[in-house]
Amino acid sequence: MTIARIALDVPLAGPFDYLAPQLTQEDVGRRVVVPFGPRKMVGIVLDITPHSDYDPAKLKPIKLVHADMPPLAADVLATCQFCSDYYHHPLGQVIFTGLPGRLRQIEAFTRPAGSHWCLTEQGAHALPSAITPRARAQAKLLVALQANPLGADQAQHISANAPAILRKWAANGWVQRMTPARSPYPHAPASPSLTDEQRAAIDLAQSHAGFQVMLLHGVTGSGKTEVYLQLIAKALAQSRQALILVPEINLTPQLTLRFSERFPERRIVSLHSGLADGERADNWLAAQSGEADIILGTRLAVFTPIPRLGLIVVDEEHDGSFKQQEGLRYSARDVAIYRAHVRDVPIILGSATPSLETYHNAQTGRYRYAKLSRRAVQSARLPTIQTIDTSRLLLQDGLSDPLVNALHARLQAGEQSLVFINRRGYSPVLFCGECGWIAGCKRCSARLVVHLRARQLRCHLCGHEEPIVSACPDCGNQDIRPLGVGTQRIEAALADRLPEARIIRVDRDVTRRKEAFTDILSDIHQGKADILIGTQMLAKGHDFPNLSLVCVLNADSGLYSADFRATEKLFALLLQVSGRAGRAEIPGEVLIQTQFPNHPLLHALITHDFDSYARRLLTERQQAQFPPFVYQAILRAEAPDIDQAIAFLDRAKALAEQLDSPVTLFDPVPSPLSRLAGLERAQLLVQHPSRNILQTLLKHWLPHLHALSDRQIRWIIDIDPQDL
Numbered sequence: 186m187t188i189a190r191i192a193l194d195v196p197l198a199g200p201f202d203y204l205a206p207q208l209t210q211e212d213v214g215r216r217v218v219v220p221f222g223p224r225k226m227v228g229i230v231l232d233i234t235p236h237s238d239y240d241p242a243k244l245k246p247i248k249l250v251h252a253d254m255p256p257l258a259a260d261v262l263a264t265c266q267f268c269s270d271y272y273h274h275p276l277g278q279v280i281f282t283g284l285p286g287r288l289r290q291i292e293a294f295t296r297p298a299g300s301h302w303c304l305t306e307q308g309a310h311a312l313p314s315a316i317t318p319r320a321r322a323q324a325k326l327l328v329a330l331q332a333n334p335l336g337a338d339q340a341q342h343i344s345a346n347a348p349a350i351l352r353k354w355a356a357n358g359w360v361q362r363m364t365p366a367r368s369p370y371p372h373a374p375a376s377p378s379l380t381d382e383q384r385a386a387i388d389l390a391q392s393h394a395g396f397q398v399m400l401l402h403g404v405t406g407s408g409k410t411e412v413y414l415q416l417i418a419k420a421l422a423q424s425r426q427a428l429i430l431v432p433e434i435n436l437t438p439q440l441t442l443r444f445s446e447r448f449p450e451r452r453i454v455s456l457h458s459g460l461a462d463g464e465r466a467d468n469w470l471a472a473q474s475g476e477a478d479i480i481l482g483t484r485l486a487v488f489t490p491i492p493r494l495g496l497i498v499v500d501e502e503h504d505g506s507f508k509q510q511e512g513l514r515y516s517a518r519d520v521a522i523y524r525a526h527v528r529d530v531p532i533i534l535g536s537a538t539p540s541l542e543t544y545h546n547a548q549t550g551r552y553r554y555a556k557l558s559r560r561a562v563q564s565a566r567l568p569t570i571q572t573i574d575t576s577r578l579l580l581q582d583g584l585s586d587p588l589v590n591a592l593h594a595r596l597q598a599g600e601q602s603l604v605f606i607n608r609r610g611y612s613p614v615l616f617c618g619e620c621g622w623i624a625g626c627k628r629c630s631a632r633l634v635v636h637l638r639a640r641q642l643r644c645h646l647c648g649h650e651e652p653i654v655s656a657c658p659d660c661g662n663q664d665i666r667p668l669g670v671g672t673q674r675i676e677a678a679l680a681d682r683l684p685e686a687r688i689i690r691v692d693r694d695v696t697r698r699k700e701a702f703t704d705i706l707s708d709i710h711q712g713k714a715d716i717l718i719g720t721q722m723l724a725k726g727h728d729f730p731n732l733s734l735v736c737v738l739n740a741d742s743g744l745y746s747a748d749f750r751a752t753e754k755l756f757a758l759l760l761q762v763s764g765r766a767g768r769a770e771i772p773g774e775v776l777i778q779t780q781f782p783n784h785p786l787l788h789a790l791i792t793h794d795f796d797s798y799a800r801r802l803l804t805e806r807q808q809a810q811f812p813p814f815v816y817q818a819i820l821r822a823e824a825p826d827i828d829q830a831i832a833f834l835d836r837a838k839a840l841a842e843q844l845d846s847p848v849t850l851f852d853p854v855p856s857p858l859s860r861l862a863g864l865e866r867a868q869l870l871v872q873h874p875s876r877n878i879l880q881t882l883l884k885h886w887l888p889h890l891h892a893l894s895d896r897q898i899r900w901i902i903d904i905d906p907q908d909l
């Protein structure tokens with residue numbers, strides 16, 4: 186008898202046994218369709234065995250064996266198994282987290298014909314008159330196609346509607362998919378001659394052929410990407426593939442372009458959740474089949490099968506978006522390290538502001554460490570950073586006079602400025618001065634944010650919206666006001682005070698439309714803006730050559746926060762934003778408005794001294810027994826009532842105490858954000874200096890929790906949580 190053990194995307198441990206006479210060991214990792222209850226489901230074959238623990242008479246046969254995807258490789262399955270064990274998540278769900286959506290569907294997948302869209306002769310004649318210039322996306326696509334064949338990613342970078350438009354054009358015979366005979370990028374820019382620091386970093390990365398982790402710690406603009414490019418070139422020269430993980434979806438188009446220019450003869454695919462389903466599956470299969478040499482993706486790309494893998498790079502390794510905050514709560518950076526270990530290949534973690542975990546590992550010698558301390562372009566110096574002490578100044582709409590004057594000066598000099606404020610909307614609080622009422626979300630323990638133009642109050646956590654009230658609902662006072670500033674208020678205030686300035690605001694409200702962000706970036710590059718007002722969307726990775734002044738508005742809230750990671754995150758954020766100033770010929774300047782100009786964080790920032798501040802934070806963490814000196818896990822419970830949630834956690838804690846483990850168990854407490862979308866949340870923190878001891882407790886403890894909870898209570902475990 187041939188039994189297939191199958192992983193399914195269900196919240197049960199699995200695997201599930203099916204009769205599979207047509208399968209052999211070769212089929213481990215294959216995509217199949219099986220009956221599950223009344224439904225059909227896609228499954229992945231984990232094992233083929235002659236025995237089953239179940240009554241063979243009751244086993245059902247698998248329905249279909251798909252040939253559209255080669256079996257998942259052993260190292261991918263091993264990585265999934267590691268995630269299942271370490272994050273305590275069902276293996277089937279882990280495997281399906283890593284699969285592109287299209288391959289989670291029952292229907293067979295047919296790969297599109299070629300990798301690029303090309304204009305047909307018919308299209309070259311017909312299209313120019315067929316589209317009106319008003320159809321902006323179509324016109325842009327046509328111009329691009331007239332120049333070069335267009336990869337689907339690039340097309341989508343031009344317009345989010347590109348897939349639909351191109352499909353329509355294809356139906357008319359105007360475009361077709363094919364693999365271009367020549368590269369769409371004929372002119373590869375020569376690689377610059379390396380700085381000594383870059384050369385040393387590359388030598389260190391290559392000093393050992395197999396698995397090793399190297400932290401590439403380089404200030405913004407120091408040429409980290411150049412180091413990646415050179416290491417990738419060396420891997421490609423040995424017929425290997427390279428996997429590059431980046432935090433943000435909106436960083437991939439620029440990076441893709443830079444890679445395509447450097448490696449014109451190579452196939453580069455990107456993998457992120459913004460791709461159309463078919464595209465993502467196609468790119469994923471191109472990686473799996475070895476057609477793609479370079480795989481550039483966000484966290485989910487860490488599970489991609491890559492047969493000739495030779496190098497992994499995690500760019501901006503400190504970035505919070507590498508941690509998934511729902512479902513499988515994995516850290517793509519940590520999983521990438523595991524994957525590199527399994528494949529015995531080197532992995533580079535790059536950052537200007539490494540996470541303290543990574544930095545600590547480099548300091549203690551577990552990781553190799555390469556530093557790029559200077560900007561790569563000789564003329565580009567690090568910006569000067571100064572504080573503006575707002576405890577003695579009058580602020581108007583959150584802006585001090587020296588700050589507005591500095592903006593004015595840059596405006597006159599024809600240079601761009603960035604005003605950074607990490608809060609969108611008009612104002613974060615609507616407040617009644619008579620009775621102290623504050624507009625709050627009915628479903629969350631959060632304040633409602635005033636969105637003046639839309640005349641709405643919005644909850645940034647659950648999305649709840651309601652009209653702005655004109656009188657206080659508690660006391661009837663008609664004079665209720667917005668308190669504090671957000672991006673919209675700054676935009677309005679600056680438009681008022683610097684009427685000649687062209688202002689562009691960049692936050693999630695503006696960039697909700699898919700192509701809006703890339704449109705805005707190109708406007709900024711073309712000098713169509715004098716002042717940019719932005720949230721952290723603008724803090725990372727973007728290179729604006731004409732930007733010489735960065736103003737930081739409301740950083741103070743992070744200086745004294747209850748979250749022990751707040752200062753680490755704020756420091757990284759401020760260094761990243763500061764890094765936007767003065768990238769090219771123009772020296773950069775950074776102004777930070779603060780009531781606490783003597784805070785050590787700001788001192789370290791002003792002197793660009795990451796190292797001594799990081800060491801200071803590490804000392805504090807060690808004294809207080811916080812990560813990286815301990816490993817943590819959080820058991821979170823959600824219930825309609827906070828008492829139910831706490832009671833469940835109390836029972837859970839009592840159970841853990843019986844297990845006689847040295848792990849520290851804290852008391853259950855309401856979560857910092859205790860009410861979210863109508864449910865009350867509480868949490869129980871457990872920690873220990875040894876990862877193994879913590880994991881052993883979890884392994885014996887968590888399976889018993891199912892018996893403790895009832896239908897009203899939902900619980901999850903978050904390993905190495907980023908937010909407490």
Ligand code: ADP
Pocket residue numbers: 377378379380383403404405406407408409410411412561562
């Ligand atoms: P990072 O990734 O650290 O921000 P980049 O690799 O993007 O830095 O480099 C910043 C700028 O310096 C880019 O314009 C890049 O082309 C340039 N650059 C990098 N290395 C060198 C070098 N060795 N010589 C001259 N220019 C360089």
Ligand code: ZN
Pocket residue numbers: 617618619620621622657658659660661662
């Ligand atoms: Zn009132």
Ligand code: ZN
Pocket residue numbers: 626627628629631644645646647648649862
């Ligand atoms: Zn809410």
